[in-house]
Amino acid sequence: MVEGKIEHVFDMPHPSPTAPTAADLDRALEHLATLDGAGGGEADQIALIASLERLKGAIAAAQARVTDALARARTRHEAERGIPAAKRGQGLAAEIALARRSSPHRGSRDLGMARALVREMPRTLDLLARGQISEWRATVVVRETAVLTPEHRGQVDTEIADRLASLGDREAAAKARAIGYRLDPGSAIRRNRGARADRHVSLRPAPDTMSYLTAFLPVEQGVACLAALRQAADTARVQGQPRSRGQVMADTLVERLTGQTHAADVDVEVHVVMTDSTLLTDDPTPAHVVGHGPLHAALARQVVRDAPRAYLRRLFTRPGAGDLVATDSRRRTFTGELRELLVVRDQVCRTPWCDAPVRHADHVTPAADGGPTSLANGQGLCESCNYAKQAPGWQSHHLPGDRHQVLVTTPTGHTHVSTAPDPPGWWLPPHESDVGDIEHCYRSPRDCLPHVNPMLA
Structure with missing residues (x-):
């Protein structure tokens, strides 16, 4: 059977003398990467789809167990180092998000879900591990019991487990919520109060x-x-x-x-970044609205044309690289045009896989460590990522090169590279005159017009 191929990939002796390592799972991933089901009949393909769905549940359960083990180990090690209880685990959700290639908000949710499943809802976790429910259905049950005490949550887990595999997602949520209301009538009031606080x-x-x-x-x-x-x-x-x-x-x-x-x-300031040719000619190169995303070139010209007032600000990029050019600032904080330029360059939070709006203009090398307040040493972060960056063990370094890149090192030693997004039109070939002393442009942008491609914002 084709289905046997799926089971064989993750076939581990039971009980296994040693747990599978990341390398073992990487080898299994290589096998799955070649699976397409083309060699079997329709019945075999349906069987493969079913097996893969069960496998996703088992992987989600394994992730939850490993995540909880990491949280326990981190808390224990930080307690041994004398870190106050209120600060233990700071930044851990951001690490998990980077490992799972998701946003910090999602990482925080995954951490909370792992703790709830492993410590308070073992039967739901077991159903997930055996592939009888999906990760989303487990998430729904955890979410609907979030306001309950651990004891009541465990009771919900016991009562709903026998039926959970046969329920739909909405029905599972309703059942979990109803059991919670019966066990703890006050939970409805707390849910309502919490929801109103989240408006x-x-x-x-x-x-x-x-x-x-x-x-x-x-x-x-x-x-x-x-x-x-x-x-x-x-x-x-x-x-x-x-x-x-x-x-x-x-x-x-x-x-x-x-x-x-x-x-x-309505009179508000909207930053529309486009090349000069997009603004002044029929060039189809898209523009970019800061805080929104790409904008069709014709629509961008229409926005500028229809605006009651429009101001032009020239931005300069390094030829062939797309890195914005600016002068250093002696200020302690990013303010004024320097901050605006940083937000225009980064567009969204620079943490990999975090698309949250930029809220904080951050020093890559902290100002306390001598880091300058400059575009090269700056990055736009959301509040959550900036706070996570302050946790013990996190390090950030600006990487040299044509594009603005930041190397992020987490407390476990894993590294991630954040690269500034492409400004509109940066890939356009420069004119023959667009060559010269680029370092001079950094010292005096006003004099570097012959040496760089102009951008308009």
Whole structure:
């Protein structure tokens, strides 16, 4: 059977005298990399899909056990070194995120889930290890019991385990929540209080220069907001407003939030980074909106053309490299145009696989250690990554080269390289005159126009 190939890859003696190492798993990965199922019939291919799904669950369970073991070891070692209890494990979630190539927020969630499964929900963990439930279904059960005590969480684990493999994700969440409410009626109040404390507003990019403005609100407030917008739209439509109901609601939202008479009158600063040829010609090279993402060249020109006021600021890149050029600053903190240039260069948090907005302008080499306040020694980080970087054992170093790169070393000695993203159009070939003393450009950007490709922001 083709299915046997999957089982053979991870076939370890049981009980195994030695646990499989990372090298063993890498060899198994090489076998899986060649698997396509093309040699079997449809029944064999379905069997392979089922086996691979079970295998994903087993891998997720193994990750949870290893993650919890790492957390216990880190806590124990830091306690032996006299680190206060409140600071033990600081930065660990960020390390896990780097290892799993995910965001720090996801790493924190994975760490919490591992602790809950291993220490409080062993039967759910066992179902996951045997591939009878998916990692997401286990996540749902852990999430729905987050406000319970360890004892009550363990009771939910016991009561739901026999049915969990046959439940859908929504049904599993509802069952876990219902059992929790029965065991601890006060948990509903704590969930509600916690949810209300988490209210927030967020913005995500959408296609075609649009965006999603999302508000996480208590239900009565959300319903009231929607009702008010609908009422305003209905009134406008009755009065002969040609805009659609949805358009009126969207415009009314903008007008009431910003205090403007008309939604199109909103006056905010938006950084649009593009090449000079994109702005002044029909060059199709896309632009980039800081905090949003890529923007079609024609739409970028339209945004500039339709703006009530537009200011041009020249940025300079090294020919053929795409690294932004700037002068050093003697200031202790990144402020003014230097900070703006840093945010334009990095676009999002520089930690690998973290796409959070830039909140902190950070010194790669700390200022306390003599690191200058310069573009070369700066990087944009989100709050979570900047705080994780301050934990014991973390190190960051600026790597020399044409592109701005930072070498991040975690407390376990693992290294990750963060490279600044490409600015729009950096790959365009420079003119023949775009050669010269690049180091001179770093000392005096005002004089380096003949030596670099101009960018506009």
